[in-house]
Amino acid sequence: MAKKNLLDPNDNGFIEHDHNNDGIDRRGFLKCMAWAGTGALCVIEGGVLTSRALASDMGSKMKSPKMGELSFVQISDSHMGFNKPANPDVIATLQAAVDKINALPEQPEFILHTGDISHLSKPSEFDNVDQILKGTNKEIFFVPGEHDVLNDDGAMFRERYGKNSKGQGWYSFDKNGVHFVGLVNVMNLKAGGLGTLGGEQLEWMEDDVKHLKSSTPIVVFAHIPLWSVYPKWGWGTDDSAQALSYLRKFGSVTVLNGHIHQTMQKVEGNITFHTAFSTAFPQPAPGQGEGPGPMKVPAEQLRSILGITDVNYVQGRHALAVVDSSLA
Amino acid sequence: MTKRNLLFSGLALMIPLALATVLVLHPTRAKSEAAAAPLEVRVDNFTFGPDTLTVPVNSTVTWVNKDDLPHVIASTDGVFKSKALDTDDKYSYTFTKAGTYAYFCSIHPKMVGKIVVQ
Numbered sequence: 001m002a003k004k005n006l007l008d009p010n011d012n013g014f015i016e017h018d019h020n021n022d023g024i025d026r027r028g029f030l031k032c033m034a035w036a037g038t039g040a041l042c043v044i045e046g047g048v049l050t051s052r053a054l055a056s057d058m059g060s061k062m063k064s065p066k067m068g069e070l071s072f073v074q075i076s077d078s079h080m081g082f083n084k085p086a087n088p089d090v091i092a093t094l095q096a097a098v099d100k101i102n103a104l105p106e107q108p109e110f111i112l113h114t115g116d117i118s119h120l121s122k123p124s125e126f127d128n129v130d131q132i133l134k135g136t137n138k139e140i141f142f143v144p145g146e147h148d149v150l151n152d153d154g155a156m157f158r159e160r161y162g163k164n165s166k167g168q169g170w171y172s173f174d175k176n177g178v179h180f181v182g183l184v185n186v187m188n189l190k191a192g193g194l195g196t197l198g199g200e201q202l203e204w205m206e207d208d209v210k211h212l213k214s215s216t217p218i219v220v221f222a223h224i225p226l227w228s229v230y231p232k233w234g235w236g237t238d239d240s241a242q243a244l245s246y247l248r249k250f251g252s253v254t255v256l257n258g259h260i261h262q263t264m265q266k267v268e269g270n271i272t273f274h275t276a277f278s279t280a281f282p283q284p285a286p287g288q289g290e291g292p293g294p295m296k297v298p299a300e301q302l303r304s305i306l307g308i309t310d311v312n313y314v315q316g317r318h319a320l321a322v323v324d325s326s327l328a
Numbered sequence: 329m330t331k332r333n334l335l336f337s338g339l340a341l342m343i344p345l346a347l348a349t350v351l352v353l354h355p356t357r358a359k360s361e362a363a364a365a366p367l368e369v370r371v372d373n374f375t376f377g378p379d380t381l382t383v384p385v386n387s388t389v390t391w392v393n394k395d396d397l398p399h400v401i402a403s404t405d406g407v408f409k410s411k412a413l414d415t416d417d418k419y420s421y422t423f424t425k426a427g428t429y430a431y432f433c434s435i436h437p438k439m440v441g442k443i444v445v446q
Contacts (some may be wrong), residue, residue, distance in 0.1 A: 085396075119398070121412065146435035146436075147398070150398065150435065186435070189435065190437055191404045191431075192432065194438070231438075232438070233438065234436055291373040291375075292374060293374065293395055
């Protein structure tokens with residue numbers, strides 16, 4: 001892999017973080033943060049995650065021989081039913097996300113949706129999302145956001161998206177040698193607290209991963225970040241440390257979250273954390289502004305801070321490559 | 329001198345009268361204030377305003393959501409719980425027993441408040 005791992009997005013619309021060489025490229029990290037809202041592609045390569053911002057002219061660069069053993073896309077926070085500034089048309093932006101996915105030079109095998117499918121847990125909202133996502137012609141795995149379980153403790157969500165799930169909707173599956181764990185951290189929340197996994201789910205997870213070889217790449221996905229992004233705004237999960245402790249033996253762990261409507265990433269030992277764009281509306285950077293409500297931006301800027309995340313796994317490599325890609 | 333005395337006795341008369349008026353009117357005024365005061369908690373920018381509200385027994389408190397995102401009002405002890413409140417939606421609950429009722433937003437649990445019923 002090239003020594004210089006950050007390419008100027010203004011030159012080619014492509015940011016790559018190579019954590020294999022030197023852990024984190026600080027400049028790259030900051031630059032990627034500045035790109036929050038443009039969408040990302042994730043590639044798992046030998047245990048650490050690589051991040052690239054996708055732009056419309058990146059096609060040829062993406063056809064790297066490193067990629068292709070497992071490619072999937074993460075989308076998040078569709079908030080179907082939201083109709084306020086800065087996005088009165090979340091149908092159009094979700095459709096734009098689908099178009100973006102369908103235009104990827106390397107077609108993903110499946111899609112992860114990390115929650116807040118709907119805005120108000122209404123059947124019509126779920127129906128609209130289902131209808132639009134059908135356009136990808138891909139298998140889709142969901143975990144709920146707090147907006148999807150508003151009035152019935154998630155019964156409707158599980159009926160629609162969690163038929164084979166355990167407990168309140170958690171499950172795991174394997175694809176091309178990568179083990180995926182979908183977690184629920186938006187239910188039974190405690191006053192004054194953050195996201196919660198709960199004892200039953202933690203027990204299940206410990207059991208789920210303990211028989212796996214330490215060389216198995218692990219992808220954990222859940223709605224609320226499983227790392228402490230900004231607890232003051234509720235952007236974290238109270239018992240995530242317990243869950244992550246079960247993953248210490250693995251060489252490659254990638255944690256994908258949504259909820260905060262902006263891309264952010266962090267590497268901590270063997271674990272790479274990444275949050276995805278929303279397809280509906282942006283939220284402010286942690287602590288910027290008065291609160292975590294929808295961020296109002298000029299209409300012409302909106303699509304540059306919404307997007308999708310593309311993830312790629314290459315066997316023998318140590319990290320998954322994660323590339324955020326805006327809808328602009 | 330006479331004039332000043334007159335003025336003085338006039339004032340002396342008026343002060344008790346004024347006091348009596350206040351005494352007579354005060355309970356009525358307090359009562360009408362309680363009835364008119366909006367026992368309302370505004371949910372705004374992910375906070376409850378006021379975060380502590382003190383009300384008499386049998387008061388009905390109304391929460392109104394002024395945020396662009398929904399919230400759910402839930403008593404910490406499970407005494408009351410609203411449906412999801414979208415923007416400008418309201419939820420009311422009548423407190424018939426004295427006590428302190430802690431509550432939070434069940435989907436944004438960092439948001440906490442309490443109603444003190446006396």
